[in-house]
Amino acid sequence: MTLAHTFKTALRGLRVNKSRSALTVLGIVIGITSIIVVMALGAGAQDLILGQVQGLGSNTIVVIPGREPKGPSDAPQVFSDSLKERDLEALKRKSNVPALSEIMPIVFGGDTGAYGSETYRLTIFGASDLIAKIFDISLSEGAFFTEDDVKGRADVVVIGSKVKDQLFGSSNALGQKIKIKNRSLRVIGILAKKGQVSFFNFDEAALIPYSTAQQYVFGIKYFHRFIVEAKSTAEIPQTVRDIQATLREAHHIDNPSKDDFFVETQADLAKRLGSITDNLTLFLASVAAISLVVGGIGIMNIMLVSVTERTREIGLRKALGATENDVLSQFLLESIILTGIGGVIGISFGAGLSFAVSFILSRVLAVGWAFSFPVSAALLGLGVSAAVGLVFGLYPARQAARKDPIEALRYE
Amino acid sequence: MEGVDTVALDDLSLHIEKGEFLAIMGPSGSGKSTLLHMLGFLDVPTAGEYRFEGKKIAEYSKEEIAHLRNKKAGFVFQAFNLLPRTSVFENVKLPLLYSDVKESLWDKFAREAVESVGLAHRMFHEPSQLSGGEKQRVAIARALVNKPEVIFADEPTGNLDSKSGQLVMEIIQRLNEERGHTVILVTHETYTAELARRIVRMRDGKVESDTAVNHRREAKDHFKK
Numbered sequence: 001m002t003l004a005h006t007f008k009t010a011l012r013g014l015r016v017n018k019s020r021s022a023l024t025v026l027g028i029v030i031g032i033t034s035i036i037v038v039m040a041l042g043a044g045a046q047d048l049i050l051g052q053v054q055g056l057g058s059n060t061i062v063v064i065p066g067r068e069p070k071g072p073s074d075a076p077q078v079f080s081d082s083l084k085e086r087d088l089e090a091l092k093r094k095s096n097v098p099a100l101s102e103i104m105p106i107v108f109g110g111d112t113g114a115y116g117s118e119t120y121r122l123t124i125f126g127a128s129d130l131i132a133k134i135f136d137i138s139l140s141e142g143a144f145f146t147e148d149d150v151k152g153r154a155d156v157v158v159i160g161s162k163v164k165d166q167l168f169g170s171s172n173a174l175g176q177k178i179k180i181k182n183r184s185l186r187v188i189g190i191l192a193k194k195g196q197v198s199f200f201n202f203d204e205a206a207l208i209p210y211s212t213a214q215q216y217v218f219g220i221k222y223f224h225r226f227i228v229e230a231k232s233t234a235e236i237p238q239t240v241r242d243i244q245a246t247l248r249e250a251h252h253i254d255n256p257s258k259d260d261f262f263v264e265t266q267a268d269l270a271k272r273l274g275s276i277t278d279n280l281t282l283f284l285a286s287v288a289a290i291s292l293v294v295g296g297i298g299i300m301n302i303m304l305v306s307v308t309e310r311t312r313e314i315g316l317r318k319a320l321g322a323t324e325n326d327v328l329s330q331f332l333l334e335s336i337i338l339t340g341i342g343g344v345i346g347i348s349f350g351a352g353l354s355f356a357v358s359f360i361l362s363r364v365l366a367v368g369w370a371f372s373f374p375v376s377a378a379l380l381g382l383g384v385s386a387a388v389g390l391v392f393g394l395y396p397a398r399q400a401a402r403k404d405p406i407e408a409l410r411y412e
Numbered sequence: 413m414e415g416v417d418t419v420a421l422d423d424l425s426l427h428i429e430k431g432e433f434l435a436i437m438g439p440s441g442s443g444k445s446t447l448l449h450m451l452g453f454l455d456v457p458t459a460g461e462y463r464f465e466g467k468k469i470a471e472y473s474k475e476e477i478a479h480l481r482n483k484k485a486g487f488v489f490q491a492f493n494l495l496p497r498t499s500v501f502e503n504v505k506l507p508l509l510y511s512d513v514k515e516s517l518w519d520k521f522a523r524e525a526v527e528s529v530g531l532a533h534r535m536f537h538e539p540s541q542l543s544g545g546e547k548q549r550v551a552i553a554r555a556l557v558n559k560p561e562v563i564f565a566d567e568p569t570g571n572l573d574s575k576s577g578q579l580v581m582e583i584i585q586r587l588n589e590e591r592g593h594t595v596i597l598v599t600h601e602t603y604t605a606e607l608a609r610r611i612v613r614m615r616d617g618k619v620e621s622d623t624a625v626n627h628r629r630e631a632k633d634h635f636k637k
Contacts (some may be wrong), residue, residue, distance in 0.1 A: 009509070091526075319487050319493075322509040323474070323479075
C-alpha cells in the first residue's frame with residue numbers, strides 16, 4: 001500500500017474515535033508545550049544575559065584577582081588582593097603589552113550615601129577617567145572626573161539618575177556635597193538614564209576616582225578588576241597572553257596553575273554564562289520531557305485498546321491481502337499522527353505562552369526581555385513528538401501486524 | 413486446549429481444477445473451514461503440501477502469501493466483515509489498496525463491482541443502512557473487485573433469510589458460469605451445495621465423498637433484468 005493511502009487509512013481510523021483521540025493528544029500537547037516554553041524562556045534569558053555582557057565592547061578583556069573558577073559553583077575570589085598599583089604600571093608599559101589600547105582599574109562596593117537627611121544605598125564604583133568611554137555611558141549634566149582628579153584623589157562624584165532623584169529630588173544636585181563614609185564628595189556630573197550594563201546598574205551608582213575610592217571609601221591598596229581594551233579583536237589572544245606573562249613575572253609565578261589572577265575575554269564570559277543558561281534550560285527541559293513520556297504511555301495504552309477493538313478489521317485487512325508491514329505502518333502512522341498533531345498544537349501553545357510570559361516580563365516587570373522563539377525548539381518539539389509516536393506506537397502496531405488472520409476474524 | 417494437538421485435516425488429497433464450482437459440506441468440526449482457510453492462503457498446513465497453480469505454498473514468503481490472498485483470492489464470510497462507518501464504495505475498494513492495480517482504475521473497478529451485484533443505488537450508503545442480503549452482496553463485490561482466480565465463500569448464506577440467500581447464491585453461481593471464477597463454497601445446507609458442480613463431503617478431517625452434481629439446480633433467476 002502506498003504511504004498516501006496508509007496515511008488516509010490511519011486518519012480515518014483516528015476520526016472514528018474523535019474524542020478519544022483528542023484526549024490522548026492532550027498528554028503530548030502538555031509535554032511539548034512545557035518543553036517549548038522552557039526552551040523559549042531559556043533562550044530569552046540567554047539573550048538577556050548575553051546582551052548584558054555585550055554592554056562592554058567586544059575588545060574588552062577583564063583581569064580578575066584570584067584563581068580562575070573551575071566550574072559554575074566555584075565562585076571567583078573577589079576578595080583576593082593580588083592586583084596592585086605596580087601591576088597596573090607594568091601592564092601600561094608598551095613593551096609588556098603592545099596591543100593594549102586602554103587599561104582602567106576599578107574598585108567597587110556598596111555603601112550609603114547621604115545628602116542632608118536623605119540617604120540612599122549606593123553602588124560605589126571607583127574608576128578612572130576612561131569610564132565613560134569603556135562603559136559607553138553619558139551624562140545628562142555636568143562632567144566626568146579627569147585624569148588629574150584621579151591623580152589628586154579629588155573628592156568628586158558622578159551620580160546615577162536614580163541616586164539624584166532619591167537624594168535631591170527635583171532640586172539641583174550639581175556642586176552639592178554628598179557624604180559617603182564621612183567623606184564629603186562634590187557632585188560634578190549626573191548620568192543619563194542607562195539601566196543595566198554588564199550586571200551593573202549605573203542609575204544606582206556613584207562613580208568616583210578609583211584613587212579616592214581606594215583611600216577614603218574602601219581603605220584598600222588593591223583593585224577588584226582591570227578592564228583592558230585591546231587595539232583590535234584580532235589582537236585579543238596575544239593581549240591575553242601578554243597580560244598573563246606580565247602579571248606572572250610581576251608576581252613571581254613560574255607555574256600557570258598557581259596564578260593568583262585570571263584573564264577573561266568577553267567571548268569567555270559569554271561562553272561561561274551561555275553554558276550556565278544552556279545547562280539550566282536542558283535541566284528544565286528534561287523535567288518537562290518526563291510529561292512527554294507519560295503522554296507517550298497514554299498513546300501506547302490507547303493504541304493497544306484500539307488494536308484489540310479492531311481485531312476483526314485487522315483480520316479482514318490481512319485476508320484481503322494486507323501484508324504485516326501494511327498493518328504495522330497503518331497503526332504506527334496512527335500514533336505518529338496523534339503525537340504529530342499534539343506536537344503542532346503544543347508548539348503553538350508553547351509559542352503563545354512564552355510570548356505572553358515575555359510580554360509580562362518586559363512590560364510589567366520592566367526587564368529588558370525580548371521574546372525569543374527558537375526555531376530549533378519548534379523543530380525539536382516536532383521531532384520529539386513524532387519520535388514519541390514512533391516509540392510508543394511500535395509495540396501496539398507490532399501486536400496488530402502479527403495477528404493471525406483467522407483468529408482475528410473470529411474475534412468477538 | 414493448550415498442549416493438546418487437534419488434527420483438523422488428516423490424510424486428505426484433493427485436486428481442484430480452474431473454473432470449478434466446488435461445495436465443501438460436513439458437520440461442524442469436520443474440518444471444512446480449516447480446509448477452506450488453507451486453500452485461501454489464510455492458514456498453512458503443519459504437514460503435507462498445498463500447490464496452487466503448480467507451485468508449493470510453503471515456498472512463498474509471508475509477503476508473497478499476502479499478495480496471493482490479494483490477487484488470487486476473494487473471500488466472502490458468513491459475518492460479512494464490512495468496515496463500519498465506511499461507505500459501500502470504500503468497502504469494495506479496500507482490496508485495491510493492497511493491490512498493484514493502478515490507482516487511476518480503482519474507482520472504476522469498485523463501481524463496476526458494486527454494479528455487478530446490483531447495488532449501484534447503495535454505492536454511498538454505510539453498512540448499517542443495508543439489509544443482511546445487501547451486506548453480503550457488498551462483500552461479494554469486494555471479493556471480486558481484484559478479479560481473483562478463486563472466490564472463497566464461507567457459509568455465505570448462513571446469516572441470511574432464504575430469499576436473500578438465494579439472491580446471493582445466484583450471484584455466486586453467475587460469477588462461476590459467466591466470468592469463469594473458480595468458486596469454493598463451504599456450506600452445511602444441501603440446498604445451497606447443490607448449486608455447485610461438485611460436492612466434497614467431510615467428516616473428522618477426512619474426505620468422506622467427492623461427487624459431481626448430476627442434476628445441478630439453477631438458483632432461480634430473480635436477478636435478470
